[in-house]
Amino acid sequence: MAQRDYAMSGADARRAVETGLAAAEWYHTDIPRKEMKALMARADQPAIRDTGLLFGCMALFAGLGIALWPSWGSAPFWLAYGVLYGSAMDSRWHECGHGTAFRTRWMNDWLYQIASFCMVRNPVQWRWSHARHHTDTIIVGRDPEIQAMRPPALGRIALNFLGLLDAWQGWTKMLRNAAGRLDPDEADYVPEHEAPRLIRVARIWVAIYAATIALALATSSLLPLMVIGLPRLYGAWHHVMTGLLQHAGLADNVTDHRLNTRTVYMNPVSRFIYWNMNYHIEHHMFPMVPFHALPRLHDRIRADLPAPSPSILAAYREVLPILWRQLRNEEHFLTRALPPTARPYRAELHRHAPGVPAE
């Protein structure tokens, strides 16, 4: 088996289109329309409550951090603020990108813009790349959001726990876009008429960073950057920790989310930060269901899914040995058993998945 080619314009991308893997029909658990409608129903209230709590906590922690600066006593408050800025904003970006966070559109769009800024992900570009991640989840050469490629770049993943590569890429992309340029992968999934909007956002962000840096220089203090910019690095670890569990170690090139996606039970704080995206098979199967209804959806379809990992720790115990083995043999992956109540995996949905399933 040749090495995987993850480029959007590479050999695997062409093969996925030729074999019908791209934009394919995917497996879904059957849910009657009436029930599905109730699960998809939108509401403002849960997201207003959580957003109030999120911004309230950010203001409180940043306030305490500033008050105690530069003593080490401020460190715990920066860590808490950082996780909300560099990780909770990832899940807000994601949910608002789907448009499912609030019922009211302007609220969605408003939080999406703020979260995109915090995560340094251009709101125009990422809207399109995430659409592709949903059409072609973990299809090599088609999905631009694969975190653990095969063989896994463990050093890269480790650096991202501090946001080093991601944020760096985000900032360089921002500068390139602000100069009016798109790279070839971006051009593959962003329609041409969206480019001016993408460039305008990048220019606004450059202005915000320039003002922050100017303030830091004028006051000879790191403090402005502790509030804007740096938390993308020192607070990134939680979203990388939870995000890596979504698909790592599972099959690629399949069209059944039960084979390439993982649901993990998590503690309430992580679930608040991650906005229930730990129910990840459920999210991929039914992206119309808002974050607040995912626990209900999980209860409804769990009999058709592999058992969830019982905790973050348990999920890492499962994932790390597989990634380790993939260093030597990238064909290695995990196929989880289905409960007897589930509809079995259909061979034709994973005939393109090469390799050696580990049971």
Place this chain on the structure above:
Amino acid sequence: MPWIDACAADEIEPEDLIRFDHGGRTYAIYRSPDDAFYCTDGLCTHEQVHLADGLVQDHEIECPRHNATFDYRTGQALRAPACTALATYPARVENGRVWIEI
């Protein structure tokens, strides 16, 4: 274009839609919250996904795959990733049946 008897009006719940296939093509028929009926093409203009599995809210249909939204009265695309409008067709109700002109 001919008027086609598509379905009984009460087959569609208020604020919902159904899929209707005819002559090798697929359509979506909507019943708005104020009990008016509308018809559009049945496939999303982004990636040809059936809108019948989507969500109707007020006068908008949200595509089940990437959450693009359209105004089903005019077909206008309201939210990325859809950029192209949906084709719309006249619809009316007569004696409890929904007729569409396609």
